[in-house]
Amino acid sequence: MASVVAADLVAYHAATQSDVDGSTVGGAIDTLRRPDFTQIAANDTIQALSSAAGDTAITVTMTGRSAAGSIVTETKTLTGTTAITFNTLGTVERVLQAELSAAAAGTITIQRTTGAVLIRTIPIGERGFSAIFRKGSSSTSGTVTYYAKFFTRTRTRRTPFWGRR
Amino acid sequence: VKLEVLQAKVGLDGEEFAGGVHEIAKPTKKLLRAAAMQEKVGAVKVTASKEEREVMRAAVEPDSESERKRLAAMESGEWYEANIRQFLHDVEHGGRETFGADVDAGEYVDGRKGMTDG
Numbered sequence: 001m002a003s004v005v006a007a008d009l010v011a012y013h014a015a016t017q018s019d020v021d022g023s024t025v026g027g028a029i030d031t032l033r034r035p036d037f038t039q040i041a042a043n044d045t046i047q048a049l050s051s052a053a054g055d056t057a058i059t060v061t062m063t064g065r066s067a068a069g070s071i072v073t074e075t076k077t078l079t080g081t082t083a084i085t086f087n088t089l090g091t092v093e094r095v096l097q098a099e100l101s102a103a104a105a106g107t108i109t110i111q112r113t114t115g116a117v118l119i120r121t122i123p124i125g126e127r128g129f130s131a132i133f134r135k136g137s138s139s140t141s142g143t144v145t146y147y148a149k150f151f152t153r154t155r156t157r158r159t160p161f162w163g164r165r
Numbered sequence: 166v167k168l169e170v171l172q173a174k175v176g177l178d179g180e181e182f183a184g185g186v187h188e189i190a191k192p193t194k195k196l197l198r199a200a201a202m203q204e205k206v207g208a209v210k211v212t213a214s215k216e217e218r219e220v221m222r223a224a225v226e227p228d229s230e231s232e233r234k235r236l237a238a239m240e241s242g243e244w245y246e247a248n249i250r251q252f253l254h255d256v257e258h259g260g261r262e263t264f265g266a267d268v269d270a271g272e273y274v275d276g277r278k279g280m281t282d283g
Contacts, residue, residue, distance in 0.1 A: 006263045007252035007273060019207055031282070032231050038260055059178065059224075061202040066173070073208040074176030075199035088176025101202050102226030103234040107247040118254050123247035125235025127228070135207075152282065 011036050012150045019135050029150040032103075032127040037110075037120035039131075043067050043093050045113040046086045052106025053080040059101040060084075060108070063134065064092030071096070071135060078104070085113060095119055097130035166192045167212040168200060175208050182209075192217065198224035242278035249273045 013035050015027035040046075048060045055078045063073040064086075074089040098110050100122065108122040110129075120129050168187045175182050177199035189196065201221035203209040213221060238244035249270045255261040 005268050005273070006261065007249050007268055008277075010248065030228075031235065032228055036255075036260075038255065038258055059199060059202055061199075061206055063206060063208070070173035071208075072174045072176075073172065073203060073206060075178055075202045076176070077178055077195075086176070088174065088181050097206060099202065099206055101198070101224055103231035107243070107250075118251075121247045121251045121254075123235070123244045123251075124238035125231055125233075125244060127231055 010034075010152050012152060013130070014150065017130070017132070029152065031152075032125070033099075034120070034126070034129040035132060037095070037129045037131075038118065039094055040092070040112055040117070040119065042114075043091050045091055046089060046095060046119070047083040047111050047113050047116070048076070048078065048086075048098070049083040049109050049111075050078055050080055050104055050106040051109070052104065055104045055106050055108075056080050058104050060110075061097075061099045061101075062086050062089050062095070062110075063097040063130075064089050065094050065096060067091060067093045069093075078108075081106075083111075083116075095131075096134040097128065098122065099128040099130070100126075103127060166197065166200065166214070166217050168203075169210040169212075170208070171210065172208055175203055177203065194220050197221050201225050236281045239277075239281040240279050242274045245274045245277045246270075 011034060013030045013033045014025060015030045016025050046062055058078050059075050060078060061073060061075040063071060066072055072089050074086045076084050076086060078084060100108065103125045107124060110119045111117060112119065122128055166189050168182060170182050170184045173184050177196050180196060197217055197220040200209060200211050201224040204211045205225055235244060256263050
């Protein structure tokens with residue numbers, strides 16, 4: 001049996017995620033959606049492509065926050081190994097969510113247009129990734145909001161991790 | 166179909182809608198499929214006929230079917246290929262730390278094929 005390495009530790013969302021402040025979060029592990037990805041280092045447009053040429057029926061729904069602060073979402077159909085660019089989404093200041101309509105036949109790559117810098121891969125069978133509190137807003141009166149996510153190692157049962165900000 | 170766009174703007178596979186209510190008399194299946202995903206992520210509220218709703222329902226795979234595919238990809242090793250690629254990227258960009266010997270991607274995948282957490 002292979003020894004455990006850091007790559008075996010994987011974070012997943014809880015089944016009920018936070019989209020805005022004040023919503024209930026938690027529940028079972030959601031092994032189809034991840035809470036971790038590399039945020040873009042500079043404003044840019046976003047692209048998606050598959051490692052499988054046959055991925056031409058699945059849609060990708062990308063959500064981002066524009067440089068002006070507004071939230072924009074775009075759904076586009078994959079074109080296999082040819083990258084699609086989310087033109088309606090436009091240039092975003094940050095990526096908030098990527099969600100597939102179905103598990104793809106290939107590994108999906110979400111990347112910046114400039115330099116094709118990887119934001120995240122979506123492994124076969126998984127459906128996407130997202131930030132926590134992605135549509136939340138800051139408060140001058142101060143609030144405490146909670147989220148739940150799971151850390152798991154392959155072939156192990158998992159226990160939830162509760163955090164707060 | 167009626168779309169209530171709950172944010173500044175959405176793109177539905179080639180068509181763009183600003184925040185507010187939009188009535189579309191003869192929506193294409195492509196638009197309905199995109200609307201289904203926009204509804205799923207909470208960007209729009211959709212009021213649809215029974216027939217339109219059926220097209221939307223078929224456009225989003227149930228999580229249980231995706232989970233079956235995920236376990237199959239773990240069995241074949243393809244899931245691990247994507248996982249190690251992401252891990253090495255995260256390490257390279259400072260998002261994660263690794264200790265001890267460097268991970269060999271080929272050995273990582275070969276050593277884990279067939280292992281599932283289901």
